[in-house]
Amino acid sequence: xxxxxVTDAQQRILESVKTLGAEPVRLEQSLGRVLADDVYANRDLxxxxxxxxxxxxxxxxxxxxxxxxLAVIExxxxxxxxxxxxxxxxxxxxxxxxxxxxxxxxxxRVEDTQQVSAEALPPNSLPQAGERxxxxxREPMFDAxxxxxxxxxxxxxxxxxxxxxxxxxxxxxxxxxxxGISGILATVKxxxxxxxxRPRVAILSTGNELEDIDDPVDPDKIPNSNSYALMAQVQAxxxxxxxxxxxxxxxxxxxxxxxxxxxxxxLLVSGGTSVGVHDYVRPILExxxxxxxxxxxxxxxxxxxxxxxxxxxxxxxxxxxFVFGLPxxxxxxxxxxxxxxxxxxxxxxxxxxxxxxxxxARLTHNLKHQPGRTEFVRxxxxxxxxxxxxxxxxxxxxxMLLSMARADGLLVVPSDSAGLAEGxxxxxxxxxxxxxxxxxxxxx
Ligand code: AMP
Ligand code: MG
Numbered sequence: 001x002x003x004x005x006v007t008d009a010q011q012r013i014l015e016s017v018k019t020l021g022a023e024p025v026r027l028e029q030s031l032g033r034v035l036a037d038d039v040y041a042n043r044d045l046x047x048x049x050x051x052x053x054x055x056x057x058x059x060x061x062x063x064x065x066x067x068x069x070l071a072v073i074e075x076x077x078x079x080x081x082x083x084x085x086x087x088x089x090x091x092x093x094x095x096x097x098x099x100x101x102x103x104x105x106x107x108x109r110v111e112d113t114q115q116v117s118a119e120a121l122p123p124n125s126l127p128q129a130g131e132r133x134x135x136x137x138r139e140p141m142f143d144a145x146x147x148x149x150x151x152x153x154x155x156x157x158x159x160x161x162x163x164x165x166x167x168x169x170x171x172x173x174x175x176x177x178x179x180g181i182s183g184i185l186a187t188v189k190x191x192x193x194x195x196x197x198r199p200r201v202a203i204l205s206t207g208n209e210l211e212d213i214d215d216p217v218d219p220d221k222i223p224n225s226n227s228y229a230l231m232a233q234v235q236a237x238x239x240x241x242x243x244x245x246x247x248x249x250x251x252x253x254x255x256x257x258x259x260x261x262x263x264x265x266x267l268l269v270s271g272g273t274s275v276g277v278h279d280y281v282r283p284i285l286e287x288x289x290x291x292x293x294x295x296x297x298x299x300x301x302x303x304x305x306x307x308x309x310x311x312x313x314x315x316x317x318x319x320x321x322f323v324f325g326l327p328x329x330x331x332x333x334x335x336x337x338x339x340x341x342x343x344x345x346x347x348x349x350x351x352x353x354x355x356x357x358x359x360x361a362r363l364t365h366n367l368k369h370q371p372g373r374t375e376f377v378r379x380x381x382x383x384x385x386x387x388x389x390x391x392x393x394x395x396x397x398x399x400m401l402l403s404m405a406r407a408d409g410l411l412v413v414p415s416d417s418a419g420l421a422e423g424x425x426x427x428x429x430x431x432x433x434x435x436x437x438x439x440x441x442x443x444x
């Protein structure tokens with residue numbers, strides 16, 4: 001099989017992987033999940049024209065000459081319904097969010113007014129005899145207020161339906177539930193929301209040399225870090241993986257572990273994917289019915305990375321299982337997870353944005369590169385007057401996990417590059433944070 005480019009390999013994965021079905025969850029448990037349905041507004045908000053300020057509801061035509069003195073005929077709090085119509089020479093004291101009374105067409109904020117004695121009022125500005133009964137007995141009754149500014153009709157009014165209109169689609173399927181979205185869902189009374197199911201992910205490490213986290217320290221062994229770095233990468237995407245442990249480089253033991261892993265939606269196998277005589281992962285997966293889609297990608301680190309599908313009707317499975325054979329080297333394993341597994345898991349969870357967000361940065365040093373493979377260089381980012389700068393974390397050996405752990409991002413060196421000069425603009429895929437984008441960042 002030919003050596004695929006990174007983008008071709010990603011494409012092959014995304015052609016196979018489908019978004020999972022939906023399940024209901026309580027709103028309180030839904031943060032980070034992805035909406036399976038469009039969500040519609042079930043009322044107008046605000047439900048009627050309301051005041052945007054604490055102040056006075058007035059007729060803007062009363063303010064042709066300011067200051068103007070008006071009779072305060074009612075006191076309207078948020079949650080009250082106005083009882084009276086505001087006529088010329090009158091106004092109502094009104095609180096933020098309270099409904100605008102009939103007659104009024106503008107609100108004056110309290111800062112632009114001052115209290116004056118009711119004696120300052122012209123006699124015809126008080127409510128007419130017949131209207132008096134409609135006024136609540138709340139005190140104070142008929143104050144007067146002096147308005148110091150003129151405003152246009154509509155001033156400081158929030159219009160009915162301006163935040164959302166009954167029947168409008170307010171959220172699209174595929175939206176990730178963030179704190180603001182939780183607020184919107186509560187607004188439309190979605191106490192329960194339908195979200196995409198999260199994939200069940202199994203993680204298996206392979207290798208006779210490995211020692212697991214709770215084993216006693218043996219200086220001749222290599223600590224299993226991949227299971228735990230991969231675990232955390234999966235957790236960071238919002239789903240809890242199952243750790244299957246370590247399989248020895250023994251065909252029977254490996255087959256047993258792989259069979260267990262093939263019952264999940266996704267199986268991540270670390271190590272044993274190269275072409276060494278004891279790299280059994282690929283032949284055994286194939287013997288278990290997995291259709292390999294690729295096992296070589298033209299990238300550095302991460303050359304021996306494999307992807308296959310166990311079709312839904314094989315192995316007693318009702319759904320397809322996707323298998324990623326990740327390189328054993330700790331950095332390669334994490335980098336391959338970022339390029340291949342992360343977009344696949346996010347696609348399965350229903351996200352529209354599946355690729356790590358990337359930024360442009362200026363390289364602070366020369367960078368050597370042999371054409372032929374896309375290279376991912378671990379970098380730290382800083383800012384200066386010209387924007388972001390990217391600096392290599394140092395030696396880039398694929399076993400040097402500390403340099404990955406310290407990186408802010410992965411600088412993508414295009415496969416045809418013959419090296420990058422200090423000062424050139426480069427693309428850096430951000431590793432920290434939770435920001436994703438729709439498109440892959442690099443063209444090959
Ligand atoms: P492999 O891909 O199996 O040839 O492994 C390549 C290198 O990665 C070897 O030096 C392994 O010791 C190392 N390695 C493999 N699996 C793990 C693991 N789970 N944790 C840490 N290092 C590993
Ligand atoms: Mg191995």
